Amino acid sequence: MQIVTSKDLLRGALSKYRGSHQTVVFVPTMGALHEGHRTLMAKARQIAGEDGVVVASIFVNPIQFDNPSDLSSYPRTMEQDLAICANEGVNYVFTPSAQDMYADQRSIIIDETSLSGKLCGASRPGHFAGVCTVVAKLFNLVQPTDAVFGKKDYQQLAIIRRMVRDLDFPIRIHGAEIVRHEDGLAYSSRNVRLSEENRAAAPVLYQTLLEAKQQFAEGKSLDEIKQIAESKIMDSGATKIDYLEIVNRETMQEPQSKEEPLLMALAVFYGDVRLIDNIEL
Numbered sequence: 001m002q003i004v005t006s007k008d009l010l011r012g013a014l015s016k017y018r019g020s021h022q023t024v025v026f027v028p029t030m031g032a033l034h035e036g037h038r039t040l041m042a043k044a045r046q047i048a049g050e051d052g053v054v055v056a057s058i059f060v061n062p063i064q065f066d067n068p069s070d071l072s073s074y075p076r077t078m079e080q081d082l083a084i085c086a087n088e089g090v091n092y093v094f095t096p097s098a099q100d101m102y103a104d105q106r107s108i109i110i111d112e113t114s115l116s117g118k119l120c121g122a123s124r125p126g127h128f129a130g131v132c133t134v135v136a137k138l139f140n141l142v143q144p145t146d147a148v149f150g151k152k153d154y155q156q157l158a159i160i161r162r163m164v165r166d167l168d169f170p171i172r173i174h175g176a177e178i179v180r181h182e183d184g185l186a187y188s189s190r191n192v193r194l195s196e197e198n199r200a201a202a203p204v205l206y207q208t209l210l211e212a213k214q215q216f217a218e219g220k221s222l223d224e225i226k227q228i229a230e231s232k233i234m235d236s237g238a239t240k241i242d243y244l245e246i247v248n249r250e251t252m253q254e255p256q257s258k259e260e261p262l263l264m265a266l267a268v269f270y271g272d273v274r275l276i277d278n279i280e281l
């Protein structure tokens, strides 16, 4: 595995794959890697096959954080991350600095203007513009044939699909299923910041989503499903529900009917830790 620390070195390292028929599969991350990322990398290896190339990036992207304390408290575990990448058969890991990634007077951002209106886009202004901008830059640098994103950030996945479609990136986007602890809590880099008590309470999020799916199948109304879910989560000792919504999972808009492909998505604070999760209904 080769560790590549700058844009120039990355261009040099990957130049031999340009114009070749080699499959190059890309997994962008912000580090603090866990089982969820392992799954993304394993999926990347599967798509690439034995002869293909897997490239991962580890870059805590400052411009997608709407809150400076969230950026400074974001876990950084580079050595452990590199060991995980090596274990998962990654060929190149790109670890640029923020100065290298962003020119001083950068003045172009990529802003998605429809799917980002609700959910995380509403509660974290500017977040998805930061994500789209960095992912577009990484796509230009790596020039992969394929890229893998997790379904835990379902809205992000939908927005990246839209960006690739609307800006004609010649890249296939793959979604990977959410990976959970045995008690149902979705793996997240933020879980390590939960107090013992909140860590014990947080699996209620997945239980609630499963019950909502069941209630949906039984024909309960969307409003009723949301109300039941909100009470269950607040009763578990959650500090605050940031959002809990049922949306069309392709457009991320409020559904007009129950026949549309639906997603229930939530963001909940336990203490100052914000957890997200979702389920396809």
Ligand code: PAF
Pocket: 028, 029, 030, 059, 061, 064, 131, 134, 135, 153, 156
């Ligand atoms: O999902 C993430 O970790 C980040 O949003 C991404 C896609 C690596 C962009 O910084």
